[in-house]
Amino acid sequence: MPDYAQLNQFVYEGKAKDVQRITQEYVDEGIPVDQILNKGLIAGMSVVGEDFKYNILYVPEVLIAARAMKAGLAVVKPLLIAQDGDSSSSGTVVMGTVKGDLHDIGKNLVCMMAEGAGFTIIDIGVDQPYEKFIEAAKEHKADIVGMSALLTTTMPYMKKVVDEFENAGLGDIKMAVGGAPVSEMYADEVGADGYGSDAPSSVELFHKLCASA
Amino acid sequence: MPTTPHPTATRSEVESTLRFESNRSIPLFMPAIYEHKGHFIGKTPSQISRDPQLLAQAALKEYEQLGPDALAIGVDVYNLEAEAAGCEVTYYEGDDTSIPGIKPGNHVIKPGQDLTNYPVPNPLKDGRMPVNIEAARIVRKEIGDDYWIRGAISGPFSLAISLLGAEDLFISCLDDPEFVNGLMNYSAKIIKEFAKGYIDAGADLIIFDSQASPELLSPTMYEEIVLPVTQDLIAFFKTQGVNDVPLIIGGNTTPIIDTLIDTGANNLLCDFTGNWEEWSDACRGAKRALRRNIAPQLIENGTPDEIYAVAKQEIANAGDFPGFIMGTAVIPFATKTENILAIKQACIDAGS
Numbered sequence: 001m002p003d004y005a006q007l008n009q010f011v012y013e014g015k016a017k018d019v020q021r022i023t024q025e026y027v028d029e030g031i032p033v034d035q036i037l038n039k040g041l042i043a044g045m046s047v048v049g050e051d052f053k054y055n056i057l058y059v060p061e062v063l064i065a066a067r068a069m070k071a072g073l074a075v076v077k078p079l080l081i082a083q084d085g086d087s088s089s090s091g092t093v094v095m096g097t098v099k100g101d102l103h104d105i106g107k108n109l110v111c112m113m114a115e116g117a118g119f120t121i122i123d124i125g126v127d128q129p130y131e132k133f134i135e136a137a138k139e140h141k142a143d144i145v146g147m148s149a150l151l152t153t154t155m156p157y158m159k160k161v162v163d164e165f166e167n168a169g170l171g172d173i174k175m176a177v178g179g180a181p182v183s184e185m186y187a188d189e190v191g192a193d194g195y196g197s198d199a200p201s202s203v204e205l206f207h208k209l210c211a212s213a
Numbered sequence: 214m215p216t217t218p219h220p221t222a223t224r225s226e227v228e229s230t231l232r233f234e235s236n237r238s239i240p241l242f243m244p245a246i247y248e249h250k251g252h253f254i255g256k257t258p259s260q261i262s263r264d265p266q267l268l269a270q271a272a273l274k275e276y277e278q279l280g281p282d283a284l285a286i287g288v289d290v291y292n293l294e295a296e297a298a299g300c301e302v303t304y305y306e307g308d309d310t311s312i313p314g315i316k317p318g319n320h321v322i323k324p325g326q327d328l329t330n331y332p333v334p335n336p337l338k339d340g341r342m343p344v345n346i347e348a349a350r351i352v353r354k355e356i357g358d359d360y361w362i363r364g365a366i367s368g369p370f371s372l373a374i375s376l377l378g379a380e381d382l383f384i385s386c387l388d389d390p391e392f393v394n395g396l397m398n399y400s401a402k403i404i405k406e407f408a409k410g411y412i413d414a415g416a417d418l419i420i421f422d423s424q425a426s427p428e429l430l431s432p433t434m435y436e437e438i439v440l441p442v443t444q445d446l447i448a449f450f451k452t453q454g455v456n457d458v459p460l461i462i463g464g465n466t467t468p469i470i471d472t473l474i475d476t477g478a479n480n481l482l483c484d485f486t487g488n489w490e491e492w493s494d495a496c497r498g499a500k501r502a503l504r505r506n507i508a509p510q511l512i513e514n515g516t517p518d519e520i521y522a523v524a525k526q527e528i529a530n531a532g533d534f535p536g537f538i539m540g541t542a543v544i545p546f547a548t549k550t551e552n553i554l555a556i557k558q559a560c561i562d563a564g565s
């Protein structure tokens with residue numbers, strides 16, 4: 001009987017080697033991989049996300065927890081793909097920080113949590129013009145494009161990206177926005193499909209957007 | 214000598230607020246203007262950040278148009294020390310008003326690296342340290358001695374992020390504290406050299422360490438990793454004759470108020486997201502001056518009347534707190550001058 005509470009705890013504490021070892025043990029015991037992923041790894045990381053939201057954990061702890069989760073993912077992911085092919089992914093998200101903006105700590109946390117939750121993440125980095133968002137969205141057949149901005153002077157660029165997707169005939173791709181100065185209201189204003197205030201709610205948003213696609 | 218239609222505080226008036234002795238009826242007004250400086254002379258942040266003449270001209274125009282009670286010399290304030298140590302800064306050419314910065318991947322230090330003998334930049338030669346130092350010298354000469362001019366320096370944790378990269382530093386804080394201590398000490402060495410350059414040019418100092426904000430780093434880690442080096446820096450600045458040191462950490466720093474007081478900095482920041490009651494109570498007890506910021510979105514998009522009303526309210530909240538400084542979050546590039554002056558006006562009116 002797998003001890004998911006223990007695996008959750010190792011993810012939470014960022015113990016990468018233990019996470020990898022136990023994940024491998026459970027796989028070897030023949031426990032279904034999607035169960036190990038959901039109940040062991042994702043569940044552990046969800047607690048991390050929640051505790052970060054309420055200032056119980058800080059960025060360093062979240063990063064080492066994400067690293068531990070990745071060590072577990074490395075074990076289960078190839079098996080999931082072999083089993084289900086592409087359908088093992090919850091959806092493909094192209095993520096980037098908009099032009100003129102170099103902040104990426106928050107974007108990276110969202111990427112890590114979303115990857116942990118089964119999304120395929122294409123991170124195009126910081127200071128990205130709309131052309132790069134479009135190129136990556138086309139190449140990877142994105143379901144969602146996520147934009148991050150931390151400066152009041154760069155957030156208007158989100159509207160430009162949304163408009164250019166529309167102009168390029170890619171209006172059916174869902175657009176998500178986030179970053180400290182961004183709000184639900186601002187998301188509506190720029191014509192985005194959703195806003196995420198922190199990593200856990202961003203993952204929820206991505207699930208919702210994929211379901212409505 | 215440049216003139217301003219708005220009266221500014223003399224050095225001794227500023228000092229009496231910083232030393233918690235002031236009963237000045239007009240609160241000090243110190244807006245946070247870095248990249249926006251360029252707008253006063255029709256130049257981009259990248260242009261003024263690389264040319265001492267332009268940077269000085271921009272600062273002098275800021276003085277003329279706004280009448281702030283202090284100036285800070287600096288544009289992309291987190292990059293200079295790291296650039297002088299070898300990090301590549303991305304600038305934006307033509308009329309692109311984006312703010313220069315170090316992109317992920319352009320950092321020079323690797324996790325675990327031994328830094329004992331790593332070269333310390335020379336502020337008179339390396340990177341753009343000479344640009345800021347020269348600009349400080351020009352501004353001092355133009356305005357004269359009876360005014361508070363501060364050279365912008367990085368705080369040790371923010372410099373460590375610029376040197377190593379944010380994620381590597383955060384992970385190292387847990388994985389390899391010994392390396393992080395070495396990196397913090399190396400950062401402090403660079404900062405001290407840069408500070409000496411400014412002091413020789415006739416400027417005081419202002420430390421920026423927003424990357425150590427409790428939105429990123431836990432209060433315990435701040436205390437263990439950042440506090441000792443910051444205390445050492447502030448003590449060192451005093452030996453160099455700089456007794457009034459602002460320590461600027463943005464974000465909601467309410468959870469680390471007591472630790473920030475322990476740094477020895479005699480003027481601190483309660484950002485627009487911080488809790489004014491808790492902050493001002495603690496600073497009243499410890500006799501530290503405290504700057505209160507107004508939110509950047511309001512200053513950028515509000516009307517002068519709206520901004521005036523908020524400033525007036527903040528001044529009223531401060532009541533008889535002797536070390537009060539009316540401030541702003543970093544003013545976005547191209548913000549309207551009348552919006553910033555609305556805050557100055559609220560300060561002046563508080564005295565009448």
Ligand code: B12
Binds near residue numbers: 542
């Ligand atoms: C760290 C930091 C930096 C670092 C960034 C390092 C890095 N690799 O990211 C450096 C030193 C590079 C930096 C530079 C600058 N910065 Co800065 N920085 C910050 C700081 C302290 C923290 C930001 C952060 O990482 N927060 C933590 C993360 C976890 O939160 P987050 O980003 O909001 O992300 C969460 C959510 O928003 C959401 N989310 C984020 N993105 C997305 C995307 C999607 C799609 C979704 C759904 C959700 C989502 O989920 C995340 C996880 O919970 C803030 C102050 C603050 N306390 O916020 C200032 C701040 C953002 N910076 C500011 C400024 C002014 C600057 C500079 C202009 C300073 C200067 N003059 O040089 C430069 C700009 C450089 C540039 N061209 O971009 C100002 C902006 C003010 C304004 N007018 O908008 C702030 C607010 C500081 C202040 N109080 O004035 N900065």
